[in-house]
Amino acid sequence: MIPAQFDYQAPATLDEAVALLANDPDGAKVLAGGHSLIPAMKLRLAQPQLLVDIARIKSLAYIREEGDQILIGATTTHYQLESSERLKQICPLLPECARSIGDVQVRNKGTIGGSLAHFDPAGDWPAAVLALDGELVLVGPNGERTVKAENFFVNLLTTDLQPGEILREIRIKKPSGRFGQAYQKVPHPASGFAVVGIAVNLTLDGNGACQSAGIGVTGVGVKAYRAKSVESALAGTTLDDNTVATAVMHVCDGIDPNADLYASSDYRCHLAQVHTRRAIQAAKARVQ
Numbered sequence: 001m002i003p004a005q006f007d008y009q010a011p012a013t014l015d016e017a018v019a020l021l022a023n024d025p026d027g028a029k030v031l032a033g034g035h036s037l038i039p040a041m042k043l044r045l046a047q048p049q050l051l052v053d054i055a056r057i058k059s060l061a062y063i064r065e066e067g068d069q070i071l072i073g074a075t076t077t078h079y080q081l082e083s084s085e086r087l088k089q090i091c092p093l094l095p096e097c098a099r100s101i102g103d104v105q106v107r108n109k110g111t112i113g114g115s116l117a118h119f120d121p122a123g124d125w126p127a128a129v130l131a132l133d134g135e136l137v138l139v140g141p142n143g144e145r146t147v148k149a150e151n152f153f154v155n156l157l158t159t160d161l162q163p164g165e166i167l168r169e170i171r172i173k174k175p176s177g178r179f180g181q182a183y184q185k186v187p188h189p190a191s192g193f194a195v196v197g198i199a200v201n202l203t204l205d206g207n208g209a210c211q212s213a214g215i216g217v218t219g220v221g222v223k224a225y226r227a228k229s230v231e232s233a234l235a236g237t238t239l240d241d242n243t244v245a246t247a248v249m250h251v252c253d254g255i256d257p258n259a260d261l262y263a264s265s266d267y268r269c270h271l272a273q274v275h276t277r278r279a280i281q282a283a284k285a286r287v288q
């Protein structure tokens with residue numbers, strides 16, 4: 001339970017952090033909240049030679065609005081997102097998701113960027129960012145690039161981040177018109193991680209028909225995903241009970257649901273169906 005020896009640097013700026021990583025892209029690792037990386041180091045699953053601590057770069061923690069977008073700095077903590085009064089008004093899925101994470105200590109230190117970069121199969125943020133069709137801004141030695149969330153999440157604990165790159169910002173289009181959102185989660189009783197987590201972002205037209213549905217699912221497969229068959233089964237409908245009940249049966253389409261001591265594959269898929277229905281109904285009830 002003691003990490004292997006490593007060096008530590010706390011750069012004052014993002015440019016310095018990128019330069020430090022560029023010196024040793026394979027041996028150096030970014031440290032943010034440390035709530036996934038430090039346990040992995042203690043178990044010797046990760047043995048970086050250098051930790052580049054970005055949590056001390058003040059300019060990387062923010063929640064801002066720019067035009068029709070919400071911009072979130074990568075080291076913004078779960079607690080900062082949970083407690084943002086502005087987000088509760090303009091994109092309540094984000095604080096609702098943040099509130100469901102771990103316990104107060106985890107939320108005070110853990111960051112949204114760390115969670116997205118780590119991409120735990122039971123992490124909560126990937127589901128919310130997928131449902132909101134977010135974009136991620138990555139910066140590295142070759143400059144900056146923007147990646148859609150769907151393309152960022154590659155596989156179990158694997159993202160599109162290349163050696164030496166840092167996730168700098170998360171961009172979410174501000175929900176507009178008649179929208180409703182909800183996050184439903186079955187937390188693991190010990191860790192709080194999602195056995196199943198379902199994020200829903202609905203937009204209705206003036207007649208109450210579903211214009212668009214974003215549904216992000218975590219905990220079910222080896223990686224978080226968008227439940228596209230459910231999304232398309234809802235589009236254009238009035239989200240009546242029968243339509244929703246039929247649509248949610250597709251939430252595990254194309255997925256081989258995880259099985260562990262806590263939930264078998266069939267039970268996990270059943271939980272996903274039930275909680276997708278509940279999340280859609282909760283989001284619909286919140287449409288303004």
Ligand SMILES: Cc1cc2nc3c(=O)[nH]c(=O)nc-3n(C[C@H](O)[C@H](O)[C@H](O)COP(=O)(O)OP(=O)(O)OC[C@H]3O[C@@H](n4cnc5c(N)ncnc54)[C@H](O)[C@@H]3O)c2cc1C
Pocket residue numbers: 029030031032033034035036037038039054074075100101102103106109110111112113114115117118120122123124125161165166167168191192193194
């Ligand atoms: C007891 C406990 C309970 C938890 N419960 C939950 C839960 O219910 N739901 C949930 O979603 N999570 C949970 N977590 C995980 C928690 O949310 C972590 O904070 C999160 O997964 C990682 O964020 P971090 O800022 O701590 O990242 P770190 O641990 O510092 O880093 C994680 C990984 O991401 C990389 N990284 C970090 N930031 C960046 C960046 N900006 N750019 C590039 N790479 C980066 C690091 O190099 C490392 O590989 C729990 C953790 C603990 C210890």
